[in-house]
Amino acid sequence: MTTTAAAATIDLLSAAGVRRFYTVPGESFLELMDEVAARPELELISTRHESGAAFMAEAEGKLTGRPAVAMATRAVGATNLAIGVHTAHQDSTPMLVLLGQVETDHLGKEAFQEVDLPRFFGQLSTFAATVHRSDRAADTVARALQAATSGRPGPAVVAFPSDVLGRPGQPAAPRLPARPTPLANAGQVAAAAELLRSARRPVAIVGEGAQDGHDVLTRLAERYGIGVYSAFRRQDTFPNSHPNYLGHLTLGTLPDLLQPLREADVVLVLGSRLDEVTTQTYSVPVAGSQVIQVDEDPRTLGSVVPLALGVVAQPVGFAAALAVHPGAPAAHPGAPTDPTTDWSAAHRRYLELSDPAAGHEAAENGVHPTDVMAALRRHLGTDTVVTNDAGNFSVFGHRYWRFERPRTQVAPISGAMGYAVPAAVGVALAAPERRVLALAGDGGFLMTGQELETAARYGAEPLVVVFQNTLYGTIAMHQARSMGRTGGIDIGRVDLAGFARSLGAATRGVDDERHLDDALRELDAESGPRVLVVQTDPDVLTPTTRLSGLMGAPA
Known part of the structure; x- marks a missing residue:
């Protein structure tokens, strides 16, 4: 079956579960807007500025774990979008960016509002491409969707010369799941269990890759007597009222809240890239702590601190395997048997503050x-x-x-x-x-x-x-x-x-x-x-x- 490049692209995204397209309308991607507006299952959200469109799409992806779309026209719209694309990149948020571009014959001539969009977004995105053939438009967007949701999620950018979208296109199927989710390796689970079991003051840092893991993470913390910090602006990754919660690693975290992390002998990092704020300007975890870092993206592992153990795995799945490992200590919920892992004083200090x-x-x-x-x-x-x-x-x-x-x-x-x-x-x-x-x-x-x-x-x-x-x-x-x-x-x-x-x-x-x-x-x-x-x-x-x-x- 042959269709237009725009129709094939929107068919693909609709089938993949994308529902909202945030934009400031532009003349270079009229066919995309028309296809979205014609479908009752989709919403075309016209915003007041491209930065607003990008922030809306990023926030939806952060809330749902599924990408939304931000759309803009050529250089002027795309550069306005850039702040939201940068946010999606730093925050590991799945997001798709569809951009109109100058006509194919005008590419490379610095035509009206032209910039090399893949090059411009190269450092801010997980994927960036220009569609040069209408029959490959949907397949290129399928690859972008795959990149946006693989490993460490992020924004993927596709530019469409304005003369491509109305030409004949070919349907494409979503390439999801992008690749098999890394599973917990038995040997690595055993190694992590041994490090945590023998630790005197084990602490965890949970970040954006450990979303939706409250039940698993609380069981893990209780089983091993782990004190838990949330990474910067990821306070919702662990229930703050739990007796093992130690606080938020934010800008200017107070020294007494940081003390348990500075004294930790083992630090388990679940789904955090250990950004500058979370690490308090790269001062924690301190030298001497044995760090276990678990992430789906191997490029994250050891990029900030040396590791005792680096694990490529889905963080919540790894935590679940660790919580039921036979080598885990038998601790009562909220009250570990080892008094050195009693976090009540530290949690009480968090509650006071x-x-x-x-x-x-x-x-x-x-x-x-x-x-x-x-x-x-x-x-x-x-x-x-x-x-x-x-x-x-x-x-x-x-x-x-x-x-x-x-x-x-x-x-x-x-x-x-x-x-x-x-x-x-x-x-x-x-x-x-x-x-x-x-x-x-x-x-x-x-x-x-x-x-x-x-x-x-x-x-x-x-x-x-x-x-x-x-x-x-x-x-x-x-x-x-x-x-x-x-x-x-x-x-x-x-x-x-x-x-x-x-x-x-x-x-x-x-x-x-x-x-x-x-x-x-x-x-x-x-x-x-x-x-x-x-x-x-x-x-x-x-x-x-x-x-x-x-x-x-x-x-």
């Missing part, structure tokens, strides 16, 4: 961000999916929100500003039955807040909380610490509630913590996207840092 009601120094000019998190904890349940932007305000979200269920945190390891709002829209569209909370600073909100219009148009209902302190707090903190002065960090006191309201959102503004609960209750009664703008104290940079204190310190 993550309690927003524990008290703090009063804010003098606006609401203290800790009080915002306390109100959100009172108002929302643990089934809420939380998205967040980059910025100092996010430290309060990471510290005070406790994640008890898998796939409830959608946050950028890449540290991209502008992520929270479009990510929340993508999550709400992909899972309309879920409650979605976005945490944003005014800097990030002013970058992508226009995607509230997208949310309103498609009936998505995220709750967006904006911490408005009128400055780029992270940069102010670094400037104050290193230079003793600030510059270029001011943000105007924009009427963010009015801006959000003009885009179709219900809004409330709060400048006194006593009004937080009422505002949240009122917003809960509204439909569509909802925005709470909180005037927060610009002096309060983190739970432990004030700008005035840094400015008064010697440079």
Whole structure:
């Protein structure tokens, strides 16, 4: 059977389970948009900016584990998409990027809006290609889909010259599963069991590759008496209330929370590439710790620290085999028999530090961000999916929100500003039955807040909380610490509630913590996207840092 290249491509993606295509429409891929719009099982989501489209697709992939599609036109659209593609790459998120390109005869001439797209995206993607023959279009996308979901997942990019999509194409079948999932090797399971059984202070770091493993990971931790850390912005990989949970390896993790990791004799790394933040600028695991790293991508193993054991396997499957291995010690759930693996004091310290009601120094000019998190904890349940932007305000979200269920945190390891709002829209569209909370600073909100219009148009209902302190707090903190002065960090006191309201959102503004609960209750009664703008104290940079204190310190 012969069809068009565009139809064959969309047939393939529909059969593979792709459901949403996020885009800013462009003239170079008209046939792709037309094919998506014509199919009732698919959604074509028109966004306000390509970065929003890319963040939405990335967030859906992060939530579901299945790729969504971001589409854009030529160089101008593709470069706008790049921030979301970079996020998908650093966060190991499956994602497909379909791009329009100049006509085949114009390639290589620097035609209107032309750039070599595979070359441009080469470092940001797991696969990048240009389709030169219409009969191979669907097969090229099948290979891209395979690459996006194989080993370490990531973004795969395919460019279509605009004259290719309407020409005759050939159907292609999805190449899924991409390759057999690596299974736990009996010898490696036995070796890991022996290392953990003989360890005095075993610790685990669980990351993006260990999603959906709560039951398995808790059994493993209890069986071997392992203390568990979550990798950066992967707090939902292990239930935070579990007595073996030790905390989140985030920006500026407090020293007393890190002490168990520094003292660990064996460190089991499950599904984390040990990024810079997780390793606290590559300072942990410390020299002398025996590290076991388990990942589906062999390129990840040993790339950051030397290993006692490197295992190419699906991390949760390996953990399941390890938990039932005959060499595992017989420990009672939550209370290991060996007192050296009693993590109760460390877990208690985590609970104390993550309690927003524990008290703090009063804010003098606006609401203290800790009080915002306390109100959100009172108002929302643990089934809420939380998205967040980059910025100092996010430290309060990471510290005070406790994640008890898998796939409830959608946050950028890449540290991209502008992520929270479009990510929340993508999550709400992909899972309309879920409650979605976005945490944003005014800097990030002013970058992508226009995607509230997208949310309103498609009936998505995220709750967006904006911490408005009128400055780029992270940069102010670094400037104050290193230079003793600030510059270029001011943000105007924009009427963010009015801006959000003009885009179709219900809004409330709060400048006194006593009004937080009422505002949240009122917003809960509204439909569509909802925005709470909180005037927060610009002096309060983190739970432990004030700008005035840094400015008064010697440079």
